[in-house]
Amino acid sequence: MSQRFSVKLLISLSVIGLLFSCKKETFTPIDISQLNPDSTVTYTALDTWIKANFLDPYNVEVIYRANSYFHEYDRNVTPPDPSMVQPYLQTVLDGYYAPYNNVAGENFLKKYGFKQFVLYGSTSYDASLVGYAGTASGGIRINIFGLDGFSASSPSNVTSRLGVIHHEYTHILQQTFPMPSDFQQFTAAYYNANWPSTSADTSHKYGFVSSYASGSPVEDMAETNRAMLVSGPSWFDYWVKTSTAGSAGLRQKESSIVNYYNNIGIDYRALQKDVQLYIKDSLKDPSVTFPYWLSKGTPYSSLTVNLSDQMYSLYGQSASFAKVYQNLKDSIKAQTSWLATDIQLLFTKKDSMTVRIPFTYGDGTGSFLGDFDFAMSVNPNTGIIQFTKVTNKTGTTYSNGSYFTRSFTNTLQAYLTSNIFIGDWLQYKPEYNVPANLFTKTGGFYVQSDPTNYFYGTLGE
Numbered sequence: 180m181s182q183r184f185s186v187k188l189l190i191s192l193s194v195i196g197l198l199f200s201c202k203k204e205t206f207t208p209i210d211i212s213q214l215n216p217d218s219t220v221t222y223t224a225l226d227t228w229i230k231a232n233f234l235d236p237y238n239v240e241v242i243y244r245a246n247s248y249f250h251e252y253d254r255n256v257t258p259p260d261p262s263m264v265q266p267y268l269q270t271v272l273d274g275y276y277a278p279y280n281n282v283a284g285e286n287f288l289k290k291y292g293f294k295q296f297v298l299y300g301s302t303s304y305d306a307s308l309v310g311y312a313g314t315a316s317g318g319i320r321i322n323i324f325g326l327d328g329f330s331a332s333s334p335s336n337v338t339s340r341l342g343v344i345h346h347e348y349t350h351i352l353q354q355t356f357p358m359p360s361d362f363q364q365f366t367a368a369y370y371n372a373n374w375p376s377t378s379a380d381t382s383h384k385y386g387f388v389s390s391y392a393s394g395s396p397v398e399d400m401a402e403t404n405r406a407m408l409v410s411g412p413s414w415f416d417y418w419v420k421t422s423t424a425g426s427a428g429l430r431q432k433e434s435s436i437v438n439y440y441n442n443i444g445i446d447y448r449a450l451q452k453d454v455q456l457y458i459k460d461s462l463k464d465p466s467v468t469f470p471y472w473l474s475k476g477t478p479y480s481s482l483t484v485n486l487s488d489q490m491y492s493l494y495g496q497s498a499s500f501a502k503v504y505q506n507l508k509d510s511i512k513a514q515t516s517w518l519a520t521d522i523q524l525l526f527t528k529k530d531s532m533t534v535r536i537p538f539t540y541g542d543g544t545g546s547f548l549g550d551f552d553f554a555m556s557v558n559p560n561t562g563i564i565q566f567t568k569v570t571n572k573t574g575t576t577y578s579n580g581s582y583f584t585r586s587f588t589n590t591l592q593a594y595l596t597s598n599i600f601i602g603d604w605l606q607y608k609p610e611y612n613v614p615a616n617l618f619t620k621t622g623g624f625y626v627q628s629d630p631t632n633y634f635y636g637t638l639g640e
Contacts, residue, residue, distance in 0.1 A: 225265055232272060233296070237289055241268065243298040249322065259300035259326040266331040267298070267323075267340065273461060274341040275348070278453035283445045293351050295320040300327040313343040318354030321347045334464035341458070342409040349401035356443050359435045363396030366428040370395060386425020386432070388418060403432050408454045411467045412619040416478040416640060448615040455618065456606070469622040470602040471559040476529030481639040482622060485521035490621070490637075494605060494613055497625075499632040503594045507536075510586035516541040517583070522591065524636075531555055532566065534591065536580065549580030551587055553595065557602070564602050564624060566595040598632075600624035605635050 233239040242249060245258040279288050293315070302310040302325040314322045323343060330336045363370075369385040371377050374394035387393040388410075392402035407415050419429045440447035458464045465471045472479060486496060486504055508519045523535040532555040539545050554567040571577045580587065605613050605621035613621065623635025 223261075225261060228265060229268070232268070236285075237276075237292055239292065239294055239296055241296045241298070246297075249295075249297045249320070255301075256299045256303050256324065257301045257327075259298050263300075263326050263329050264298060267326060267329050270331065270337050270341060271296075271344055274337075274454060274457050275344045278450055278457065279445075281453050282450045287445070291352065291355055293319055293321045293348065297322045298326050299324045301325065312340075313347045315347040315350035318351055321351070323347075334458075334462040335466070337462050338409060338458055338464050338466070341454075342405045345408050345454075346401045346405040349404045350397070352443075353397065353400070356439070358397065358400050359439050362400055362432065362435045365431040365435070366399075366425060369393060369425075370399070374398075383418065383421070384423050384425060386422060386428030388415075388429075399432070400436065403429075404436050407433060407436060408451055409458070411455050411458070412451065413467070413469075413472045413478065416619075417472065417475070420478045420640060446615065448618065452606070452615040452618040465560050465562075468559070468562060468602070469604050469619075470557050470562040470564060473526060473555075473564070473602060474529055474557040474559040476526065478640050479622070479638045480526055482524040482526075482636045483521060483639065484523075484634055484636040497631060497633045499626075499629070500594070500634040503590055504634075507586065507590040510590055511536070511538065511583045512541070514583050514586045517547075518543065522636075525550075526555075529555075529557070531569075534587075534595075535576070536583075536587070538579075547579050548576045549583065549587075550574075550576040551580055551584075551592065562601045562603065563627065564600045566600075568592055568596055599627045601627050601630075 229241045233241050241264075243259055243261065243264050276288060279292075297320060299322065302312070303314070303322075304310050310325075312324055314324075316322070321344070323340075328336075329340060366386040369387070371393050372395065374390050374392075377390045377393050379390055382388075382390045382393045385393070387399060387402070388406040389402050392399040406418070415429075415433065419426050419433075422429060437447045440450065455467050459467045484504070486501060504522070507522075511517055511519045517538045518541060519536050519538045521537055523537065525533040525535055527533055532553045534551045534553065536549045536551075538547050538549060550571065552569050552571045554569050556565045556567070558564070571580070602622065602624050604619060605623060606618060620638055621635055622638050623633060625631075625633035
């Protein structure tokens with residue numbers, strides 16, 4: 180009896196305890212939103228501008244308020260300063276949408292563009308403390324991080340940010356148009372998933388545009404495309420020229436990307452030119468200009484001017500320079516009976532130049548060279564270039580030139596040393612309508628005080 184009583188008593192006490200533990204004397208409501216502080220939506224003038232420029236024309240939702248749904252659960256990121264949003268988005272319109280619209284037509288991005296654009300103020304760091312400037316997901320969304328560091332007044336900052344967009348959009352394209360099957364073969368032996376441990380110099384040596392590119396073929400294609408479009412053809416030529424084991428692979432990747440775009444109906448060189456002209460003319464970023472690369476001493480080694488070439492009929496020539504050019508040839512012929520064939524500017528170092536005059540005998544036989552040395556001052560920021568005659572070096576080509584020194588001194592030398600020039604690509608005059616594949620392959624100089632007085636030619640590496 181007592182045992183049964185004990186059991187009953189224990190059961191009764193357990194039930195009473197259970198009932199007591201579940202009893203609620205009062206109810207305190209909790210605001211769940213405070214546990215996950217997403218921003219509430221109060222529409223502003225910024226939202227109206229975004230709707231007019233992104234949602235209405237492209238059906239793109241721009242998200243800049245805090246919303247934890249759009250980023251990884253283990254990342255601590257913050258929304259951007261709203262004052263950064265519109266200036267940044269304007270550069271996206273000008274440096275991404277406009278070039279694609281101009282070259283591919285406005286329907287291309289409406290059909291194949293991303294549909295969500297999520298902006299964050301802080302950088303996104305993974306567990307290894309690697310920071311990410313952008314990500315792409317699902318073939319429809321691009322996330323941009325670190326926007327609080329954006330400066331619309333800094334050309335290099337805008338150019339860098341523009342590179343993130345073009346990189347991430349490459350991933351969006353890859354979802355619809357699979358990357359070329361041969362791309363991953365060009366530098367297959369050098370991919371390294373642990374890319375943060377790969378130095379920039381090592382990546383360069385083995386055919387990658389950045390350490391991140393060496394992580395996988397997918398990232399390699401996006402990074403290479405970013406470099407080609409935003410850093411530009413001159414940078415890419417420089418990168419190839421200064422690589423070693425990877426130079427051939429870099430050229431193969433370049434060709435693969437050009438063909439990839441051409442196969443989906445986009446003239447890649449035209450797109451590249453449009454992006455570059457925006458960076459050069461609107462952002463005023465000197466890193467994509469002819470003088471900038473001339474000041475580097477690479478990749479360009481020469482500029483050849485031959486006014487009998489068809490390009491001068493197609494794209495125009497300066498009457499002022501044509502007179503100097505013809506006077507040089509006539510004077511050399513009168514002084515020596517030799518026939519000058521063209522003019523070559525050899526960029527031997529970043530601060531020096533040799534003018535080379537190829538010539539033949541009066542009957543057109545033989546092939547000879549006459550050289551004259553100049554100092555060259557280049558301001559990569561203003562584009563101003565000045566030439567100063569210096570003492571010639573010695574050797575056969577200088578001895579050849581000495582036979583017509585008077586003719587050279589009174590014509591081309593006087594022209595070069597008496598003027599201050601601005602260096603530029605041939606496209607500095609829109610009316611030239613130069614084909615996109617010649618962009619950065621033709622460069623020249625115009626007189627600062629008289630842009631109608633100029634000369635240009637084919638650039639050699």
